[in-house]
Amino acid sequence: xxxxxxxxxxxxxxxxxxxxxxxxxxxxxxxxxxxxxxxxxxxxxxxxxxxxxxxxxxxxxxxxxxxxxxxxxxxxxxxxxxxxxxxxxxxxxxxxxxxxxxxxxxxxxxxxxxxxxxxxxxxxxxxxxxxxxxxxxxxxxxxxxxxxxxxxxxxxxxxxxxxxxxxxxxxxxxxxxxxxxxxxxxxxxxxxxxxxxxxxxxxxxxxxxxxxxxxxxxxxxxxxxxxxxxxxxxxxxxxxxxxxxxxxxxxxxxxxxxxxxxxxxxxxxxxxxxxxxxxxxxxxxxx
Amino acid sequence: xxxxxxxxxxxxxxxxxxxxxxxxxxxxxxxxxxxxxxxxxxxxxxxxxxxxxxxxxxxxxxxxxxxxxxxxxxxxxxxxxxxxxxxxxxxxxxxxxxxxxxxxxxxxxxxxxxxxxxxxxxxxxxxx
Numbered sequence: 479x480x481x482x483x484x485x486x487x488x489x490x491x492x493x494x495x496x497x498x499x500x501x502x503x504x505x506x507x508x509x510x511x512x513x514x515x516x517x518x519x520x521x522x523x524x525x526x527x528x529x530x531x532x533x534x535x536x537x538x539x540x541x542x543x544x545x546x547x548x549x550x551x552x553x554x555x556x557x558x559x560x561x562x563x564x565x566x567x568x569x570x571x572x573x574x575x576x577x578x579x580x581x582x583x584x585x586x587x588x589x590x591x592x593x594x595x596x597x598x599x600x601x602x603x604x605x606x607x608x609x610x611x612x613x614x615x616x617x618x619x620x621x622x623x624x625x626x627x628x629x630x631x632x633x634x635x636x637x638x639x640x641x642x643x644x645x646x647x648x649x650x651x652x653x654x655x656x657x658x659x660x661x662x663x664x665x666x667x668x669x670x671x672x673x674x675x676x677x678x679x680x681x682x683x684x685x686x687x688x689x690x691x692x693x694x695x696x697x698x699x700x701x702x703x704x705x706x707x708x709x710x711x712x713x714x715x716x717x718x719x720x721x722x723x724x725x726x727x728x729x730x731x732x733x734x735x736x737x738x739x740x741x742x743x744x745x746x747x748x749x750x751x752x753x754x755x756x757x758x759x760x761x762x763x764x765x
Numbered sequence: 766x767x768x769x770x771x772x773x774x775x776x777x778x779x780x781x782x783x784x785x786x787x788x789x790x791x792x793x794x795x796x797x798x799x800x801x802x803x804x805x806x807x808x809x810x811x812x813x814x815x816x817x818x819x820x821x822x823x824x825x826x827x828x829x830x831x832x833x834x835x836x837x838x839x840x841x842x843x844x845x846x847x848x849x850x851x852x853x854x855x856x857x858x859x860x861x862x863x864x865x866x867x868x869x870x871x872x873x874x875x876x877x878x879x880x881x882x883x884x885x886x887x888x889x890x891x892x893x
Contacts, residue, residue: 597773600812602788602797604804604840668811 490555497548504544508536519744520683528680531670535684539585539691546581550574568706568726571734572649575702579653579695583660586688599673605665610686610747614740615661615693619654622700626650626707633711642710649703657696664688682747694741701733768796772813780815784823785830792832793846803833803841 516536517524524532554573607616630647634640664685670677709726713719770787772780791797803809806824810817824841827833833841871881 595774597771597775598812598814599769599771600804600809602768602770602791602801602803602809604802605808606802666805666807666811668814 487559490552490559493551493555494548497544497551500544501541501548504537504541508533508540512536512540515742516683516687519742520686521744521746522680522683523676524680525676527672527674527676531672531677532680532684539582539688542585543578543581543691546577546579546584547574548577550577550580553577568702568709568723568730571702571727571730572646572699572706575695575699576649576653579656579692579699582692582695583656586660586664586692598671600669605685607661607665607689610665610682611689611693611745612740612743614697615657615689619657619693619696619700622697622704623650623654626700626704629704629707629711633707636711637714639710643707646703646707646710650700650707653696653699653703657692657700660692661689664692679747686745686747690741690743690745694737697737697740698734701737702730705730705733770813772815774814780813781819781822781826784809784813784820785826788823788827789830789832792843795846797843799843799845801843802839803843805840 513524513532513536516522516532522528522532550573554570626647630643634643637643670681705726709722712722768791770784770791772783774780776783778786788797788803797803803824804812806817806820810820813820824833824835828835828841831844833843835841867881867885871878
């Protein structure tokens with residue numbers, strides 16, 4: 479056993495401690511700044527009618543996203559401890575982004591709306607993706623998926639390592655497919671039974687927030703995997719590996735920044751049931 | 766105005782028929798304009814708390830009635846209200862009402878179906 483192992487274990491325990499603390503925080507009440515950000519981005523009026531609905535959704539998604547990143551961190555550290563090597567590189571980003579994506583998707587799947595009995599009213603307005611999130615959430619992952627399908631085979635042949643290339647392409651494609659499936663699920667999940675306009679508008683705001691978060695997570699996981707794939711293709715001769723890794727990490731940071739801005743951009747949604755909100759959906763400037 | 770429909774599970778009318786009838790009324794009254802895409806089957810089913818098959822059947826009936834058409838690209842889309850189709854339905858409805866009245870009268874008089882048919886043929890011949 480090398481002397482590095484105790485250091486790695488200590489590092490792993492420290493990171494897991496931070497992660498568990500984050501999970502503990504996420505189990506508590508929704509912080510006021512988080513609620514304020516949601517209200518500012520979606521234009522939802524937070525009221526007594528929609529308070530519990532909004533807070534439940536914010537708390538649930540916050541918990542699952544945190545859990546996704548913490549579990550991904552644990553996987554990354556466990557891998558490094560087993561291999562006695564601290565490796566912070568493109569793969570680290572891919573693992574963390576995948577964890578965030580999984581947490582985001584599970585948080586939305588876990589949404590539950592009370593059904594109850596008695597008559598139910600529904601709007602005949604189709605909920606379309608473009609009414610809740612910009613076109614970037616649909617086109618960006620598709621472009622990345624196509625790019626990875628082109629680069630993947632080239633990288634597998636050039637590097638003589640089909641497993642790594644296939645794994646990265648698979649992550650891109652699975653992220654894209656998970657994003658599509660989750661988008662459909664978010665759009666088609668039931669409206670709350672309450673027809674109070676504040677609840678309807680909050681429901682639209684939460685759908686928009688969910689689609690932005692999942693879209694951002696898909697962009698992040700897919701793009702980072704594609705960048706790791708390109709870096710994998712360009713590395714190999716040893717002389718420029720460090721430069722390629724540095725440039726790849728820089729590009730990943732830029733992509734993360736863009737994805738974050740997209741995912742947190744204000745977006746007003748037209749309410750589709752009961753509420754009079756005449757303006758069409760519009761995408762505001764990123765904040 | 767936003768077009769909404771309500772399904773009452775305790776009603777004697779099957780849920781698919783409640784959906785079909787309300788959508789048809791909204792189309793014929795102009796509240797749902799031609800070219801409007803209806804919600805996906807799963808969206809409407811989840812919102813109404815019914816099985817997807819119920820909405821699917823309602824959409825299929827509406828499609829057979831020429832009220833909507835299903836399209837892989839655009840989903841289920843509202844068609845132009847068909848005046849001829851509407852008036853035919855109204856005509857059929859009036860005929861059914863008249864027949865019901867005639868049967869009720871015949872039964873109260875104690876006459877059989879042959880007598881009713883004979884009287885109908887007589888009246889029909891007068892009309893010619």
